Amino acid sequence: MSETSIFSEFERELGKKVSFDKEQIAKYSVAPYVVSPILSKLSKGILGIVNVFDEDDLRITLQLAYKHNIPLVLRGRGTSTIGQVIPLKPSIIVDISNFSNTLTIDKDYVTVYPGNKVIDVLKYLRKRGKTLKVYPSSLYISTIGGYISGGDVGIGSFQFGYHFHAGIRYLKVLSSDGKTIEVRGIDTLGFAQAAGTNGAITEAEISIMNEDDWKDQLVSSDNLIEILETIKILPREKVRRVTIEDSRALSLVGRLEGLRKWNLIVSSTLKVGNEINAKFLDELAFAAAYVTFSKISNFKNFFYEVRLLSLEEFYDVVSEIKKSLGDEVMIHGDVMTLRGKIIIYTVFMSEKSNFRLIEDVMRRKGIPFEIHSIYINDRVDEPERLELMKKYKRLLDPKDILNPGKLRLDT
Incomplete structure (x- = not known):
């Protein structure tokens, strides 16, 4: 099937949520945060953009991409500084920044959705005397989904270290062909910091704490x-x-x-x-x-x-x-x-x-000195987490459609 026919199928299924307009593509080709000049040169271009608003939109997008072997890169607000949203193959960008839902909390956790803005999550929690244990410096513009899947440290890391060690209780994830799995406990670490290479997070429960007068x-x-x-x-x-x-x-x-x-x-x-x-x-x-x-x-x-x-x-x-x-x-x-x-x-x-x-x-001084790597393998400093990422990559994205080329399975 020709590229034109494939794009037409996306438009037929998703309507105005999909765009192949050159001006829109140009907009998504620029990140609001500084990216290493070396990594910036690796981009292979954007084919189009899909704005997803809920799980059904995302599932349709995944199923179409899987059917036609079209690479996808999930993107929140593009605040990554180490190239997670740079496509290494010509790809469709899936904008999750509008994928939000009503926040809910219990004593120790808040339920969030990928497009919820970090600042909105913090405002919601602070009205209730709570806060996130760790949150990113890009809190005013970033999405919580982008932080869970692409971030690691942040405000609160003196107390708790990496945000995923502070606590993720539950993740709901879609595979590259649109199937749903639920992940709990230690297996959630296979998706944190994985940059959406092994599944698309649609819901998460992350830990919270009482807000003190710092x-x-x-x-x-x-x-x-x-x-x-x-x-x-x-x-x-x-x-x-x-x-x-x-x-x-x-x-x-x-x-x-x-x-x-x-x-x-x-x-x-x-x-x-x-x-x-x-x-x-x-x-x-x-x-x-x-x-x-x-x-x-x-x-x-x-x-x-x-x-x-x-x-x-x-x-x-x-x-x-x-x-x-x-x-x-x-x-x-x-x-x-x-x-x-x-x-x-x-x-x-x-x-x-x-x-x-x-x-x-x-x-x-014996300290390696190299520019940020585009590969997730080179940033994950815990072998057990890396093996979990690879496990779920093989299970949920065997065709390497999701953010392809960034998670190496051979090392």
Whole structure:
């Protein structure tokens, strides 16, 4: 069957929910967040767009794509910074941002749908004295479905680590041919962070907690060791969020004056520093940091890299890089607790030409230095979760129609 005939079948079944208009395709070819310039070049193009509003729309789309072997890429608001919505084969984009339903909660969980906006979920919960245990820095525009299937860390990761370890109780998932399965317990980890490569999530139950009165506080020092020692003694149950900024980064985005070389922003119910109005914090969390600084820094050729570093690695690497580059490099670090260990999500931002030096420091310290990989395999740091992803890929998408090429089954 010709491509024209296939597209006509999509239009016949889905009506105005499907578009092959060039202007619409151009709109969906641009992501609102910064994506690695290397990954951006990998895109193979968009064939068309399907806007799904409910499970029936999504099932029809999947069945048509399965019938004609048309690749699909599910997309929320496109806030991924590491290429999850970049098609590696010419694909139809399935926009799930309008796939929403009424939220419900019990004591410990909220039931959500892929198109529910994260900010709307948070507003709903806060009216009831609750909040998500972990949520993304892109909360104002991202969808909860995109975060579940594409995200990992976020606000709250100092307490709970990855969002999926904070708790997913239940997922309802459609296979590439439109069949429904229900997943509970540990098997839900096979879909979190899988970027929709092994199934389309249509409903989820994720964990919540009581919302406390967190105060944003600033601790400053010219001594980086003092900052890192402070982090070691912070009690996780009383601290929601911890961020390290060098003076240039914080003065630029926070418009604060008189800062010392290193600054620790702590959101806590305890008194740990000087209370500040840190509304700008959401502009700095995790991936939001390099998105924000790409817009406001005066670097002529802005570039960034990210590494997960232990406290000791952070001190060694950052000290040497700062010694060489000073304020020519900005350092941002979100502090997380992953599997019981303190890890800093460290962002280096500078002129692209300076990354030769930064790369050299990393290699001499024994820390691999490479741009984000397009492959899910290279981002999943728990073999058991990766094997679950592969298991469900083989079971639910044997023709590799869903976000094809990004989950390797051979490694």
